[in-house]
Amino acid sequence: MVLxxxxxDNLSSKxxxxxxxxxxxxxxxxxxxxxxxxxxxxxxxxxGSLIFSSNWSPSDGQFGFWPFILGSLWVTxxxxxxxxxxxxxxxxxxxxxAPGWMLKFxxxxxxxxxxxxxxxxxxxxLLVIVPFVGDKLxxxxxxxxxxxxxLAGGLVLAVMSIPYILNMLLEVFRQxxxxxxxxxxxxxxxxxxxxxHVFLRKGSSGxxxxxxxxxxxxxxxxxxxxxxxxxxxxxxxxxxDAGYTLxxxxxxxxxxxMSIPSYDSALMFGALxxxxxxxxxxxxxxxxxxxxxLI
Amino acid sequence: xxxxxxxxxxxxxxxxxxxxxxxxxxxxxIIWSIVEKGMSSLSWQMISQEPKGGFYFGKEGGILNAxxxxxxxxxxxxxxxxxISLPVALFMxxxxxxxxxxxxxxxxxxxxxxxxPSIVYGAFGFTLMMxxxxxxxxxxxxxxxxxMIAPIMIRAMDxxxxxxxxxxxxxxxxxxxxxxxxxxxxxxxxxxxxxATAILLAFGRGIGDAASVLFTAGYTDYIPRSFGEPTATxxxxxxxxxxxxxxxxxxxxxxxxxxxxxxxxxxxVAARLLYRLRKN
Numbered sequence: 001m002v003l004x005x006x007x008x009d010n011l012s013s014k015x016x017x018x019x020x021x022x023x024x025x026x027x028x029x030x031x032x033x034x035x036x037x038x039x040x041x042x043x044x045x046x047x048g049s050l051i052f053s054s055n056w057s058p059s060d061g062q063f064g065f066w067p068f069i070l071g072s073l074w075v076t077x078x079x080x081x082x083x084x085x086x087x088x089x090x091x092x093x094x095x096x097x098a099p100g101w102m103l104k105f106x107x108x109x110x111x112x113x114x115x116x117x118x119x120x121x122x123x124x125x126l127l128v129i130v131p132f133v134g135d136k137l138x139x140x141x142x143x144x145x146x147x148x149x150x151l152a153g154g155l156v157l158a159v160m161s162i163p164y165i166l167n168m169l170l171e172v173f174r175q176x177x178x179x180x181x182x183x184x185x186x187x188x189x190x191x192x193x194x195x196x197h198v199f200l201r202k203g204s205s206g207x208x209x210x211x212x213x214x215x216x217x218x219x220x221x222x223x224x225x226x227x228x229x230x231x232x233x234x235x236x237x238x239x240x241d242a243g244y245t246l247x248x249x250x251x252x253x254x255x256x257x258m259s260i261p262s263y264d265s266a267l268m269f270g271a272l273x274x275x276x277x278x279x280x281x282x283x284x285x286x287x288x289x290x291x292x293x294l295i
Numbered sequence: 296x297x298x299x300x301x302x303x304x305x306x307x308x309x310x311x312x313x314x315x316x317x318x319x320x321x322x323x324x325i326i327w328s329i330v331e332k333g334m335s336s337l338s339w340q341m342i343s344q345e346p347k348g349g350f351y352f353g354k355e356g357g358i359l360n361a362x363x364x365x366x367x368x369x370x371x372x373x374x375x376x377x378x379i380s381l382p383v384a385l386f387m388x389x390x391x392x393x394x395x396x397x398x399x400x401x402x403x404x405x406x407x408x409x410x411x412p413s414i415v416y417g418a419f420g421f422t423l424m425m426x427x428x429x430x431x432x433x434x435x436x437x438x439x440x441x442x443m444i445a446p447i448m449i450r451a452m453d454x455x456x457x458x459x460x461x462x463x464x465x466x467x468x469x470x471x472x473x474x475x476x477x478x479x480x481x482x483x484x485x486x487x488x489x490x491a492t493a494i495l496l497a498f499g500r501g502i503g504d505a506a507s508v509l510f511t512a513g514y515t516d517y518i519p520r521s522f523g524e525p526t527a528t529x530x531x532x533x534x535x536x537x538x539x540x541x542x543x544x545x546x547x548x549x550x551x552x553x554x555x556x557x558x559x560x561x562x563x564v565a566a567r568l569l570y571r572l573r574k575n
């Protein structure tokens with residue numbers, strides 16, 4: 001009896017440990033898999049030309065990722081620029097100015113926004129954002145645009161990033177000690193001055209990290225952007241130009257990648273690039289959060 | 296001077312309230328515009344039938360293949376992820392509870408893993424599939440989605456387990472329990488309500504994601520009968536039908552988007568309700 005309990009305990013401990021190790025090795029496996037797959041590409045293409053060349057014609061064996069990297073950056077930066085005032089002020093309102101029921105009401109709203117699948121955001125983008133950019137914004141600025149553009153991608157991406165960033169910002173403001181605010185208020189500062197000079201400063205590393213992580217999340221977003229960004233391989237000259245992002249490139253071409261030599265390696269290199277960049281951003285900002293929680 | 300301060304305060308109060316309102320309005324607008332566009336094509340036939348001949352030219356049939364495929368995929372992936380996540384979360388909170396530094400690094404690591412985009416999981420799943428010579432199938436998609444949602448599930452479970460006081464563990468040991476018994480009989484039962492939220496969260500992610508299954512699931516007009524068969528999923532059904540030049544097919548994509556949004560909405564509300572119940 002005792003022996004069998006011990007045995008069960010022993011076996012199950014080993015099983016739990018192996019599950020943990022399996023999970024920890026997963027990213028390593030992803031990294032190795034993608035490196036091995038994209039390795040053939042490195043033999044006749046130096047890394048520098050892969051990243052900085054903008055010559056993309058797979059049938060001639062030319063793989064320059066620069067248009068896609070630029071496209072991804074443009075779209076993501078537009079999204080984050082929109083999110084910076086929007087999320088920050090919304091978070092300030094919900095934690096500082098608004099009555100308590102307001103935050104209770106907003107939590108499910110944020111949940112639902114976070115839960116809506118990216119394809120549905122894409123559908124919304126096609127229905128609303130693309131015509132808006134094409135028929136309203138572009139003529140207003142005197143530009144010709146179909147609407148499928150970097151700007152449309154950025155707008156849809158901004159909406160998708162709201163719940164993610166807002167949630168983290170709410171957490172940042174929740175963690176700031178109440179006494180700090182009270183001290184400032186008792187010195188005669190207004191509520192807004194307290195927020196501006198005390199809370200924003202105190203929460204600065206958390207706020208920066210929230211946007212950093214939001215950036216990495218937006219960078220990897222695939223379907224919604226793919227549906228509205230236009231998917232034209234070019235270096236975008238303005239936000240009304242169509243573009244192409246790295247995730248969209250991978251998603252769009254998996255069908256034909258086996259028929260052109262080195263194409264599959266190139267796409268896997270794209271995935272690897274994305275993986276490494278996002279992993280790096282995540283490590284940096286998670287570390288900043290971790291450090292700021294210690295103090 | 297005071298006037299300026301008061302004015303600034305007023306402006307920012309109004310502005311921040313306005314921005315919060317925008318967030319709510321955006322959500323309402325998304326749901327409203329999709330419902331408005333797709334409602335007319337939504338019919339019982341559409342959600343209860345598989346595509347018939349000529350479906351992709353706007354003829355008879357429905358998207359039951361995609362609805363069923365999505366459910367099979369999300370359920371299978373959630374179960375698989377649960378089988379792996381549960382031991383990990385329990386192990387972290389029972390065996391490693393003494394090694395706080397190690398625990399912090401593992402949590403850090405899982406958080407980082409959460410940030411990896413689904414398209415990368417999809418590409419990785421595809422490489423594995425090629426390596427093992429598998430073809431597009433429900434099984435391959437399940438593995439990919441399970442790998443994607445496992446870190447979310449582990450961290451969500453871990454957050455629940457973290458709140459269980461160490462005294463409970465000590466009490467269980469004092470009564471002569473082994474660690475395994477403490478884990479599965481005491482901790483598991485104690486955390487079960489919280490786990491439900493974690494599972495729903497992961498399920499919602501699994502059912503809505505398209506990028507990870509784009510390479511691995513394939514697409515078919517039939518409901519899959521085994522893990523070896525390819526499967527359609529709702530997000531992909533929406534995506535592919537939108538690409539059609541025929542208007543009726545496009546309208547069906549909007550209707551399918553309503554179905555998907557409705558499912559995800561239900562999951563989200565259920566998770567919230569469960570969370571409230573646990574809090575009380």
